[in-house]
Amino acid sequence: MRIAIAYDCLFPWSKGGGERQYRRFAEEFAAAGHDVTYLTRRFWPEAEPPIIDGIRIVAVNADQELYDVNGTRRPGPALRYARGLFTHLLRHRTAYDAVLVSALPTTNVLATRAALAGSNVIIAADWLEVWEPAQWREYAGPVTGRIATALQHLAARLSPIATCHSQLSANRLKTAGLRTAPLISPGLIDVADTPPPNFTAPPRAIYIGRHIPDKRVETLPAAIAAARTHLPALTATIYGDGPTKALVQAEINRLGLTAVIDLPGFVSQPELDAAIRNAACVVNPSAREGYGLVVVEACAAATPVVLVAGNGNASTELIEEGINGQIAASTTPETLGNAIAEVISAGTLLRKSTYAWFTEASQTKTLTATAQAILALLAE
Known part of the structure; x- marks a missing residue:
């Protein structure tokens, strides 16, 4: 298959559990013989693009800082990445057989569904975390938190295939409106x-x-x-x-x-x-x-x-x-x-x-x- 993985960070140029997970997914997919493209943002020097054997890396936008001074993800970079992801997938609707899109943030899922509507591309949304409304309000404030909750519910309902990594996330996805049973991963031990x-x-x-x-x-x-x-x-x-x-x-x-x-x-x-x-x-x-x-x-x-x-x-x-x-x-x-x-x-x-x-x-x-x-x- 021709598989795209969509996440706005790439290990080791950005460090974190999600970054390592999607990097390793890309490596495992490539090792299994699939054609893999990693759709991310450019946050490295333009003259020094990252090179990973067997994986094509495509930057769909450029943003240096995802977080504000309090460690909260800023909405601007998330929206710009979603817009870049939408534009890329819309222009390359026949380039991929499947897209594994990170649902962090959930705007990634909405952009992917919109760009590939009516196509034969298989879409799987991978949920690193699923938050309750109170968590969103505490994290992002009363207004942005409510918007984020609504987007999470919409993304869950629009996830034709969903994967997650804990029973907690699976239960919350059901509450959020997921229409199918999610794949709960057996684990992430490397x-x-x-x-x-x-x-x-x-x-x-x-x-x-x-x-x-x-x-x-x-x-x-x-x-x-x-x-x-x-x-x-x-x-x-x-x-x-x-x-x-x-x-x-x-x-x-x-x-x-x-x-x-x-x-x-x-x-x-x-x-x-x-x-x-x-x-x-x-x-x-x-x-x-x-x-x-x-x-x-x-x-x-x-x-x-x-x-x-x-x-x-x-x-x-x-x-x-x-x-x-x-x-x-x-x-x-x-x-x-x-x-x-x-x-x-x-x-x-x-x-x-x-x-x-x-x-x-x-x-x-x-x-x-x-x-x-x-x-x-x-x-x-």
């Missing part, structure tokens, strides 16, 4: 990138990700302080960057933890892999996750994970408490700190059961299996 396991590690907790309000990174310093009442030798490293990083630094300063918690920003992938492998636990206090790639990446290195329960946090579906980590009931210092201390105190036994969980999951819950399931769905 076994090709798994580091060797490490069954011993010093008492060190790490966080990996962007610093934006939904991730609640600023709650970590107080939780680390609380955990240190049980584990005085505990240290932490908080990786990543974003608009709430200043709040994180302020909390570290307020609690007198500058010698305990490092804040290095973004680092290279090899350094990040080593950090995961040598951490006693990965902790993520995020309020929302569409899948939780960091969970399986940590488990691949035998590093257990601490998450926080929440209505929008699908990553908790990956945790079996006492097997590969813990789910804290809240981000209060005592609750989250106790979960961190409990996981680290479990030591080698928990690390071995974490790796056993990954070994079993990696037989079936893989990104390759998901890509193959999507291809089978398109072919059918």
